[in-house]
Amino acid sequence: MQRRALLAATTLLPLPATAQGFTPQNPECIAGAAPGGGFDITCRLTARMLNETGIVGPAIRTQNMPGGIGAVAINHINAQRRADPNVIVAVSTGSWVNMATGRFGRFGENDVRWIGTIGADYGVIAVKKDSAFQNLGDLVTALRANPAGVPMGAGGAVGSQDWTKAALIARAAGVDPRRMRYVPFEGGGQTLAALLGGHIQMAPVDASEARGQFEAGEIRLLAVLSAERLPGAMAAVPTAKEQGFEAEWPIVRGFYGPPQMPDAAYNFWVEAIRKLQQHPAFPEQRAAQGLFEFNMSGAEFDALAKRRTAEFRQLARDVGLISQ
Structure with missing residues (x-):
């Protein structure tokens, strides 16, 4: 792209x-x-x-x-x-x-x-800095055990762009995306505030939206949804594909x-x-x-x-x- x-x-x-x-x-x-x-x-x-x-x-x-x-x-x-x-x-x-x-x-x-x-x-999968999820594999394991047990949220309702990012991860994990526990917000700003406030555990947001909180050390990025690693500040964040999951956005x-x-x-x-x-x-x-x-x-x-x-x-x- x-x-x-x-x-x-x-x-x-x-x-x-x-x-x-x-x-x-x-x-x-x-x-x-x-x-x-x-x-x-x-x-x-x-x-x-x-x-x-x-x-x-x-x-x-x-x-x-x-x-x-x-x-x-x-x-x-x-x-x-x-x-x-x-x-x-x-x-x-x-x-x-x-x-x-x-x-x-x-x-x-x-x-x-x-x-x-x-x-x-590009889409990214974000969690709080102290989240128990250290990588995408940890998140997938939790979703497989209980798809509704990981509260997540992002901009837009079910079927929106951000929901689709999470759905790609769920499908790669063999989980029906419609079983996810998803909370809609009005854009990335509200989503990241909810993540930092502990109201949700995972946020499928955009790299540009997450960059500030990522560089400040407030959030951890489990994966970028790109074909290759992104340059610059997010160069150390692995792609979903690197971790064994086919998901790009x-x-x-x-x-x-x-x-x-x-x-x-x-x-x-x-x-x-x-x-x-x-x-x-x-x-x-x-x-x-x-x-x-x-x-x-x-x-x-x-x-x-x-x-x-x-x-x-x-x-x-x-x-x-x-x-x-």
């Missing part, structure tokens, strides 16, 4: 993005969850960098809109701001899962305009716009994200948030979003989360 792009330094001019003369007025980025999670990171990192690099002139504010891990946000956009040229909304692989399983109500992948990505994240992070966003505005935001992807100051800032390079925008990102949502919809049918 990681994607490397060849960047031409001669084109990296810190000039405002333009599209047929369009300039946003009071631009806004909506993070569809409580502060502290992946959506929040996506908005705040992008808004800051677009402004600091001069790619977008007007200051971009971040609005947190928790509720259904993006459900309230997409309903808000479609009900009240269908043609708003000044708003972009943070999106992730989990949004595609929610669209596929009907958790966004009647709104799906064809009810937004897909703009582009700022990077990729890459997370794409990016943005969509309203379904009737005018073409000039849509092209403006696509161009802005492309310039940010290519800006020499961005890789360091992206890495500081635990994100990895994954550059896609415009029609290519539109095709990916629709393809992956269709794949998740079929998977949901296969495991009985939605009807045929």
Whole structure:
């Protein structure tokens, strides 16, 4: 899933993005969850960098809109701001899962305009620093003995992206994921607070969300759900596959716009994200948030979003989360 792009330094001019003369007025980025999670990171990192690099002139504010891990946000956009040229909304692989399983109500992948990505994240399995689970094998043993005996929680309800991470571990252990004891929260910030408070014993969250508490020594990561070990601060954390369990979960992070966003505005935001992807100051800032390079925008990102949502919809049918 990681994607490397060849960047031409001669084109990296810190000039405002333009599209047929369009300039946003009071631009806004909506993070569809409580502060502290992946959506929040996506908005705040992008808004800051677009402004600091001069790619977008007007200051971009971040609005947190928790509720259904993006459900309230997409309903808000479609009900009240269908043609708003000044708003972009943070999106992730989990949004595609929610669209596929009907958790966004009647709104799906064809009810937004897909703009582009700022990077990729990966799932991790987190426990408190003093947890009895020293590695993924310990957790799997406990799940096999009593699937409901390990209280766990993360952003979204059963069938959500974070639930699916835990379900991958359960399936690798030969356990029916529907027997797990799972508590839904509004994003990664609330999830990690619950973990540190002892309300849950395990949290299947994102690497970017967990990084701060991991580096502070407050949590232990039993596994990263990537094909290879991640570089940097999490280099010592083994993959699930290294420990004998086939479980991977890459997370794409990016943005969509309203379904009737005018073409000039849509092209403006696509161009802005492309310039940010290519800006020499961005890789360091992206890495500081635990994100990895994954550059896609415009029609290519539109095709990916629709393809992956269709794949998740079929998977949901296969495991009985939605009807045929």
